[in-house]
Structures are given as C-alpha cells and as structure tokens.
Amino acid sequence: MKKRCLVVTGGGDCPGLNAVIRAIVKRASQEKDWEIIGSTDAFNGVLKEPMELVVLDKKTVAGIHVRGGTILGTTNKGGPFNWPVKNKDGLWVEVDKSREMLQKLKDNNIEAVINIGGDGSQAISQKLFEMGLNIIGVPKTIDNDLSATDYTFGFQTAVEIATDAVDKLVTTAFSHHRIMILEVMGRAAGWIALHAAIAGGAEICLIPEIPYDIRKIKTRIDRRVNSGKGFANIVIAEGAFPKHGTVIAQKSDEIGYHNLRLSGAATRLMHELKTIGVKTDMRSTILGHIQRGGIPCAFDRILATRFGVKAFEMILEGDFGKMVSYRNHDIMTVSIKEAIERYNLVDVNSNLIETARGVGIGFGD
Numbered sequence: 001m002k003k004r005c006l007v008v009t010g011g012g013d014c015p016g017l018n019a020v021i022r023a024i025v026k027r028a029s030q031e032k033d034w035e036i037i038g039s040t041d042a043f044n045g046v047l048k049e050p051m052e053l054v055v056l057d058k059k060t061v062a063g064i065h066v067r068g069g070t071i072l073g074t075t076n077k078g079g080p081f082n083w084p085v086k087n088k089d090g091l092w093v094e095v096d097k098s099r100e101m102l103q104k105l106k107d108n109n110i111e112a113v114i115n116i117g118g119d120g121s122q123a124i125s126q127k128l129f130e131m132g133l134n135i136i137g138v139p140k141t142i143d144n145d146l147s148a149t150d151y152t153f154g155f156q157t158a159v160e161i162a163t164d165a166v167d168k169l170v171t172t173a174f175s176h177h178r179i180m181i182l183e184v185m186g187r188a189a190g191w192i193a194l195h196a197a198i199a200g201g202a203e204i205c206l207i208p209e210i211p212y213d214i215r216k217i218k219t220r221i222d223r224r225v226n227s228g229k230g231f232a233n234i235v236i237a238e239g240a241f242p243k244h245g246t247v248i249a250q251k252s253d254e255i256g257y258h259n260l261r262l263s264g265a266a267t268r269l270m271h272e273l274k275t276i277g278v279k280t281d282m283r284s285t286i287l288g289h290i291q292r293g294g295i296p297c298a299f300d301r302i303l304a305t306r307f308g309v310k311a312f313e314m315i316l317e318g319d320f321g322k323m324v325s326y327r328n329h330d331i332m333t334v335s336i337k338e339a340i341e342r343y344n345l346v347d348v349n350s351n352l353i354e355t356a357r358g359v360g361i362g363f364g365d
Contacts, residue, residue, distance in 0.1 A: 023308025166200025212364025
C-alpha cells in the first residue's frame with residue numbers, strides 16, 4: 001500500500017496556490033511509494049460526512065500552475081478546532097473536532113499533511129503538530145505578513161495588480177484634475193500599498209504602520225495642486241488609520257468566521273479631506289478581491305513551485321513541524337512556531353521607506 005500525503009489550502013485564496021499543489025504532485029510522482037490526496041476547502045473536506053477527498057495525480061494537476069485560486073477550494077470558516085454545529089434550539093456553537101479529525105486521517109492511512117496557508121492556517125498547523133500530526137507548512141498570503149520568510153507567493157501578483165490600478169488612475173486623475181484614492185488590501189501590514197505607491201508613482205501612501213495626520217496630508221495636496229499639477233494620487237491600505245483614531249472594521253455575523261471585516265479606509269480619508277477644507281474634486285476606488293484573483297506572475301509561480309518541491313522533500317526527510325521559507329534567494333525551513341510568533345510589518349526605518357521618501361512620497365506623518 002502506498003503512503004499517503006494530504007494537501008490542504010486554507011484561508012484566503014491567492015495566485016500561486018495551484019502551482020504549489022502541482023509541484024507537490026510532480027515531485028511525489030518521482031517516488032513510487034507515495035500518493036497525494038487533497039482535502040476540499042481546507043480541513044473541512046476531512047471533517048465533513050462523508051469526507052470530501054480527491055486523488056491528486058499528474059493528470060489532475062496538468063497545467064494548473066497558470067490558474068489563479070485553488071482547485072481544492074479554500075475557506076477561513078470552520079476548521080478542526082472551531083467546527084460549527086447547529087444545536088436543537090437553532091443556535092450555532094463551535095466544537096473542537098481535532099481529535100476526531102486526527103483519527104480520520106489515521107483511518108485513511110494519511111501519514112503526512114502539507115498545509116498551505118497564512119498565519120491563521122499555520123497556527124492550526126502548530127496545534128496539530130503538538131498533538132502528534134506529521135505536518136509541514138507552506139506560507140501563503142498576498143499581504144506578505146509572515147516574518148519567517150522574505151516573500152510569500154501571491155504578494156508579487158497582488159502588487160502587479162495594484163500597480164496597474166495606480167497607473168490607470170494616474171491618467172484619469174490628470175484628465176479630470178482630481179485626487180484619486182486607491183484602497184488596497186493590508187490589514188496590519190502595508191506592503192502592497194508601499195510597493196504599489198513606489199512602482200506607480202503615487203504622491204501619498206498611507207499604511208497601518210504609520211498613523212497619518214490629516215492636516216499634513218492636506219498640506220501635501222495643497223502644495224501639489226498649487227504647483228500647477230492639479231491632481232494627486234493616494235494609495236491607502238485597508239488597515240491604515242489616523243493618529244488618535246482606529247481601523248474601520250466590523251465583526252462578521254457569518255458562522256465560523258472570526259476575522260474582522262475591514263472596509264472604508266478610502267471613504268473615510270476622502271471625508272476627512274473634505275471636512276478639513278480640500279476643495280479639489282476627489283474619487284475613491286476599492287480594489288478589494290481583485291488583488292487575490294487571476295493568473296499568478298512568473299515570480300509567484302516559481303516561488304510556489306520551489307515551496308511545493310521543498311515541502312514534499314521535507315516529508316521524505318521526516319522534517320515535520322516546520323514551514324518552508326524563502327530567505328536571501330534560497331529555500332530553507334523554519335519551525336512553524338517561530339513562523340507565527342509575529343507579523344512581518346513594514347519597518348518604518350527601512351530602506352524601502354527611505355526610498356519612498358526620497359522620491360517625494362508622503363506618509364502623512
């Protein structure tokens with residue numbers, strides 16, 4: 001009987017997930033005694049009755065590296081430690097089904113698991129590892145907020161999409177003499193906003209790591225408008241907030257969904273600017289989930305492929321409880337525990353911030 005490895009994709013989707021799945025399968029196909037199985041919608045496929053598992057072979061994954069999303073599906077609801085169950089009284093409760101899931105994996109001859117996901121997914125990986133599961137983590141997030149790796153796949157594609165949006169908004173801002181505000185993803189880390197602002201030539205970039213002073217933003221806008229430019233482009237991360245203010249977020253009423261929903265940073269900024277006396281016509285654009293979709297760029301396909309190959313080779317070596325990592329252009333491993341200890345926030349004293357300031361980008365500080 002062949003050994004079986006389970007692959008799951010959890011959390012938000014992003015370009016490059018399919019490239020990881022393909023790489024795992026193609027590397028495993030070189031070993032005669034291994035079979036790759038996929039679980040639909042993260043670990044939920046294992047927890048469902050009947051289970052939703054699919055065999056992943058070379059035919060299944062042929063050509064999927066160019067496709068966005070994930071052929072396995074993904075979710076950030078439910079999971080082994082917070083499985084939603086409806087009581088007889090109609091109320092929903094969350095129950096811990098982790099031990100039941102581990103028994104299911106054992107019953108189905110699953111000897112190892114590769115969990116592809118961000119900080120939330122890897123926190124689940126760590127808990128399962130501590131319970132005895134042979135698990136490997138693969139970092140995935142467009143926010144690039146995992147500190148144990150220089151880059152996560154999906155980030156570069158998101159930056160390309162955001163930069164393309166800035167490029168397009170520059171031309172319409174110029175034509176209509178407007179201030180265009182582009183809101184991009186980034187709950188706690190402003191990497192997408194910062195990269196897109198530099199690449200697209202925005203005048204102002206607002207990120208969660210640097211609370212902004214609306215008066216200083218007005219001063220920057222007035223100076224630009226009065227210089228004869230007549231327009232300005234602002235990139236703002238969804239998690240950006242003013243000094244002495246807070247992030248705009250709402251708690252979801254969806255069962256099993258624990259993340260706060262961020263939205264409205266651009267709308268608030270536009271209202272603040274109007275309130276403080278900015279007269280220039282303004283428009284806002286929220287890029288939203290467009291940043292998560294579409295064809296992964298070459299960098300993300302390559303990085304995802306490298307991650308996938310390394311993850312399966314870690315299984316062959318029995319190197320469990322680890323996450324693959326990209327550091328200094330090399331692929332290495334780091335303990336999952338270390339990987340989730342802290343967010344990879346933008347260093348406000350970094351060279352990248354200095355570069356942005358050096359070309360005249362303001363941060364409202």
